[in-house]
Amino acid sequence: MDAELSNILRQMPKAELHMHIEGSLEPELIFALAERNGVSLKYASVDELRRAYAFKDLQSFLDIYYAGASVLLTEQDFYDMTWAYLQRAHADNVRHSELFFDPQTHTERGVDFGTVVNGIYRATQDAQEKWGLSASLIMCFLRHLSEEEAFATLELALPYRDKIIGIGLDSSELGHPPEKFARVFARCKDLGLHLVAHAGEEGPPEYIRTALDLLQVERIDHGVRCLEDAELTQRLARDRIPLTVCPLSNIKLRVFDQAKDHNMVQLLDAGLVVTVNSDDPAYFGGYVNENFLQMFAALPLGKDHAYRLARNSFEASFIDQPTRQKYLAELDAFFGR
Numbered sequence: 001m002d003a004e005l006s007n008i009l010r011q012m013p014k015a016e017l018h019m020h021i022e023g024s025l026e027p028e029l030i031f032a033l034a035e036r037n038g039v040s041l042k043y044a045s046v047d048e049l050r051r052a053y054a055f056k057d058l059q060s061f062l063d064i065y066y067a068g069a070s071v072l073l074t075e076q077d078f079y080d081m082t083w084a085y086l087q088r089a090h091a092d093n094v095r096h097s098e099l100f101f102d103p104q105t106h107t108e109r110g111v112d113f114g115t116v117v118n119g120i121y122r123a124t125q126d127a128q129e130k131w132g133l134s135a136s137l138i139m140c141f142l143r144h145l146s147e148e149e150a151f152a153t154l155e156l157a158l159p160y161r162d163k164i165i166g167i168g169l170d171s172s173e174l175g176h177p178p179e180k181f182a183r184v185f186a187r188c189k190d191l192g193l194h195l196v197a198h199a200g201e202e203g204p205p206e207y208i209r210t211a212l213d214l215l216q217v218e219r220i221d222h223g224v225r226c227l228e229d230a231e232l233t234q235r236l237a238r239d240r241i242p243l244t245v246c247p248l249s250n251i252k253l254r255v256f257d258q259a260k261d262h263n264m265v266q267l268l269d270a271g272l273v274v275t276v277n278s279d280d281p282a283y284f285g286g287y288v289n290e291n292f293l294q295m296f297a298a299l300p301l302g303k304d305h306a307y308r309l310a311r312n313s314f315e316a317s318f319i320d321q322p323t324r325q326k327y328l329a330e331l332d333a334f335f336g337r
């Protein structure tokens with residue numbers, strides 16, 4: 001890739017819409033927090049932990065991801081993790097980020113819901129103040145747990161309603177279809193929360209359709225398997241339902257073998273509102289710019305695609321209209337449009 005294009009990808013303003021904050025926990029920070037909190041890990045060193053990051057599918061990743069999150073206990077831990085991510089996002093010229101968090105991973109271990117939200121939220125406020133980087137929180141339900149447990153988590157979240165912009169659905173996709181959570185998503189919609197769900201990462205296109213029809217989500221996280229269903233693909237394009245695609249995640253979790261096999265170009269050619277995101281950057285080999293760089297190096301993508309992907313990221317976001325217009329104006333100026 002030529003230097004001009006790689007500079008454009010690095011420097012263009014962008015939004016990140018699919019990033020699990022627990023997936024930004026770098027091995028060094030896992031070890032530092034384990035020591036600070038007296039938590040023992042089954043890995044002897046940072047290197048040994050990093051060597052375990054050879055995944056064969058989503059579940060083999062999730063097992064390690066939940067083990068890594070076990071070092072998080074105090075509000076300061078959640079703050080430090082979030083601050084480390086926001087610094088990297090700022091360095092990648094991310095202007096706006098929507099962060100997923102998984103409260104059940106922590107409340108199950110006896111960590112208070114408020115400890116989780118307050119630590120993450122305080123870091124987002126500091127990023128706003130320091131750099132003007134806007135960030136908001138999307139609370140995910142773990143789909144391998146029951147709908148009843150999701151309802152209980154929603155109850156815990158109600159006192160923090162003003163700190164949460166939306167609801168997502170993550171963890172093991174196969175065998176846990178969207179309809180399992182139809183009622184709790186309906187309740188979240190009544191509360192005025194934005195709705196998204198992981199669908200069509202490992203699961204079939206049918207899960208994308210049921211996420212739209214039964215959960216009424218506004219965006220699909222991943223969604224790369226939509227192309228197996230032409231009618232669904234047309235619907236996503238016509239209704240401008242954004243897909244938050246995570247290229248390095250897809251490769252690490254064996255959804256595609258290599259970067260050159262990714263279907264990003266086909267998704268764009270189908271007229272879909274594609275965005276590029278890092279998913280779990282500490283585990284998958286890079287933050288958002290690295291995802292752009294590796295896709296553009298491997299696929300026939302150029303400057304116009306860069307503009308379109310950055311534009312999509314702001315259009316697909318849940319930011320207020322004046323802020324969106326401000327970011328889009330900055331983007332147009334950057335590209336001289």
Ligand code: HPA
Pocket residue numbers: 020023058065170171172173198201249279280
């Ligand atoms: O990519 C993912 N898929 C499902 N659940 C997750 N939780 C963190 N990352 C992921």
Ligand SMILES: [Zn+2]
Pocket residue numbers: 018020170198221279
């Ligand atoms: Zn994800």
